[in-house]
Amino acid sequence: MKNLLRSLRDLFLKPSVRIGLGVLVTGGFIAGVLAWQGFNTAMEATNKEEFCLSCHTMHDNLLPELQKTVHWNNRTGVRARCPDCHVPHDFTDKVARKMQASREVLGQLLGTIDTREKFKEHRIVLAQREWKRFSANGSKECRACHDYKDMDFDKMRPASQVAMRKAAERNQSCVDCHKGVAHQLPEMKGARNPAFDTLVSSAAGQSVDAGKDYFLVVPQELYADEGMTKRIGAIEVATQVKVLETKGDAQRVELALWRKNKGYGRVWYSHFGLNITSAVLDKEVALDASFVKVLDTKEDPMTGLEWQQVTATAWMRKGSVLDSVEPVWSIARASYSSSCSVCHRQPEEAHFDANTWPGLFGGMVSFTSMDDDTARVVLKYLQTHSSDFSTSHGAGSPDSALQTARP
Amino acid sequence: MNNQASGRTAPSGAEPSGRKNEWPRFLLLAFVGLPITMTLAIAAYGFVVWFLQILFFGPPS
Known part of the structure; x- marks a missing residue:
């Protein structure tokens, strides 16, 4: 150890006797150029679709799903590859994400998701991790291609215009609404909502x-x-x-x-x-x-x-x-706001009355990934916070609520 | 000044071997040692940023 330290000190501090300063600097310069180029090549190679798909988990599960979407194949011939969406484009975040991939390597070695069944069961975890990332950075990777400032809202369908203009005003993260655009949504029917365990x-x-x-x-x-x-x-x-x-x-x-x-x-x-x-x-x-x-x-x-x-x-x-019903309602509230906002802005609870909610909710719930228990709690939450119970929503009689509900 | 310092400490027999091995040592350092060090340093940086994200910052904004 001492010898190693001494030879290192000698290496760095003792001037060279046989090699000229110019040769040393030039040699170092060339080595530096090569090293940096090599590093970038390696970064790029690990950022290629072929690299991602070299794991059979990706190749068997995620590729066939992506191939059914517009992000794979469309009339303009512009397409998204895995890293375009899933690897941050800035250097620091990119390096951190690449190191984070050590967890994925470990998962591959341990076979955490090596069958389609295991993968489907685990998908909710993976999806939530990615949704969290997108909501923190405002879907930055999506916006490398689809940015609000470059959108011509007038060319959108009228229904889309309303939603998109509002989203642009709020600078909303794309994935808030557009979940499951490139892969299937996690299967949650029949699953248990872990919030109930608490x-x-x-x-x-x-x-x-x-x-x-x-x-x-x-x-x-x-x-x-x-x-x-x-x-x-x-x-x-x-x-x-x-x-x-x-x-x-x-x-x-x-x-x-x-x-x-x-x-x-x-x-x-x-x-x-x-x-x-x-x-x-x-x-x-x-x-x-x-x-x-x-x-x-x-x-x-x-x-x-x-x-x-x-x-x-x-x-x-x-x-x-x-002794309090509030913990139940807070689970329902969280589920209501996250599930319904996938496609549209959820109406206020007090926008409808207690007898209108079941029909509306029953018509919509199959579009969400709520499990049956959660769906029941959410419906009850909506009913007990409907216009019949609301004090802040002006005239709360069922009559007036029904009229405002149907413009 | 550095020259003088090394001149004073070197004559103890380390210099002949240093002279002989100067080229291999230079090439090894420039083309193997330092690139590996750079890669390790960047990897370490990545890990530090990731751990900070887990512990304090949350996902990058």
Whole structure:
């Protein structure tokens, strides 16, 4: 070690005796030119499509997807190659991204996504990483080709003009709306929204006092007995219940809801006149007068239907309630704003009333990647924050909201 | 001045070998040693920037 240091010091500090200064400088100059050229060539070689596709993960999964899009093949003959979108163009960010690729090399060696199934399962992680990058730099790589300042908005279709002019005003990141333009969107149907796991774990730690009101954080089955053997129905997420007692794993809760006095009255709603589903009971139970107590009866002037205020008690599994509904709504809010803005600016919650939302939402939800649980929470969120509940949205009666909803 | 300093410390036998190996040492340094050092330095820079992005800055803006 000492010898090495000494020879290094000699190498740098001792003047040369046999080689002239000019030769040394010229030699160093040539070496420098060659080294820099070599470095750039290597950078360029690792920035080629062929290089990306040399991994079979890229070649088997992402290439066929890209080949179906306009970024591969179009009438103008201009096309995007992998690094045009996925490698930053500035030196520092580019070098950092290339070093970050060590993680991808590791993934390749470990076979993290070496089959189509594994890749599809992992896609959401990869996509979110890339979406995050694009939203941080305002989709800089997209804008190397598509920049707002070079767009002729008048040549766009009228519907696009509105959206694009507004986006340009806000200098919005392209990928905010244009997700999945070059590859398939991550498959999320049937998947679980990981945000619920936090809710469930905080519900498990919630201390519950008998006689107080709580909110469901996940849908639950309802039972007639504390042994939870006889199922009588199911209760929806975010429904308010009064906890009466806790015995072992079971909790007796009181439901105080509304239902339409028509058919079996199986579906129970949270408010008079509003179709906000809170619980669905089995037929025999819903008809059983010893189980369901009717407190009040009112006619809904909008539909002429008679609504009953009902109450019942039932058993459910404990550990799924919270004393505040706000954590549930914050998940719903996040999901609503990110999923719906993929294609359009999402309407304000209070732009429609509680009975308009289910139809609208049901028509749109299949275009999103929400899983079923999330979709239910989001719909309930929209209904309970609709114009029927909003105080800031002026006249909040269902009538006026319906009119503003249909220009 | 440097010349004088080396003149004073060198005569202990290191100089003849230095003279003999001057060309190989020069070529090795210029065409192998320094390019490798440069590449390593840039790689290290890249890693530092990446780690800073993970820890503090978030993705580049």
